[in-house]
Amino acid sequence: xxMEEFFxxxxxxxRYMHLVDSFNFLPYGTIVDAFQHEVYANPDLTPAERxxxxxxxxxxxxxxxxxxGIPYICEGTRWQYQQHIFESPFYYIDYCLAQTAALQFLxxxxxxxxxxxxxxxxxxKQGGTKPFSELLEEAGLNSPFKEGALSKLAxxxxxxxxxxxx
Numbered sequence: 830x831x832m833e834e835f836f837x838x839x840x841x842x843x844r845y846m847h848l849v850d851s852f853n854f855l856p857y858g859t860i861v862d863a864f865q866h867e868v869y870a871n872p873d874l875t876p877a878e879r880x881x882x883x884x885x886x887x888x889x890x891x892x893x894x895x896x897x898g899i900p901y902i903c904e905g906t907r908w909q910y911q912q913h914i915f916e917s918p919f920y921y922i923d924y925c926l927a928q929t930a931a932l933q934f935l936x937x938x939x940x941x942x943x944x945x946x947x948x949x950x951x952x953x954k955q956g957g958t959k960p961f962s963e964l965l966e967e968a969g970l971n972s973p974f975k976e977g978a979l980s981k982l983a984x985x986x987x988x989x990x991x992x993x994x995x
Contacts (some may be wrong), residue, residue, distance in 0.1 A: 845993040857889040858925035880905035929973040
């Protein structure tokens with residue numbers, strides 16, 4: 830709610846771009862995790878086969894992107910840029926899970942800022958003490974693992990995006 834303090838008349842532009850970037854991150858983060866699962870399950874994949882796995886995941890999770898004209902990337906090599914794959918395997922999915930909670934808090938704060946902020950602070954205090962799904966439940970958030978949770982979130986994001994679109 831303080832974006833005007835930082836961005837002045839460009840506050841809604843910032844909100845729009847931040848919302849779009851935040852939501853668009855979810856498919857990419859999912860690709861990173863799915864790629865790692867495939868590579869660890871099949872350690873004998875050749876470099877070309879690994880590239881093919883990445884390319885297929887990109888086509889599945891982000892069919893709206895085109896890599897045409899970017900030779901190295903259109904060959905499915907984008908995964909080589911992602912240092913988490915090498916340095917912190919299977920950590921990227923945590924970013925996706927946290928992002929779904931953050932987006933839900935965004936909408937909760939629009940509905941009742943004080944209540945949502947209180948629930949957020951309580952969640953933050955308990956971080957690491959309970960399983961993620963239990964923390965979400967106590968915070969009144971939907972688990973992204975439950976059927977339909979991401980669809981509901983996507984609907985809210987789309988509605989806010991349309992409202993903020995410049």
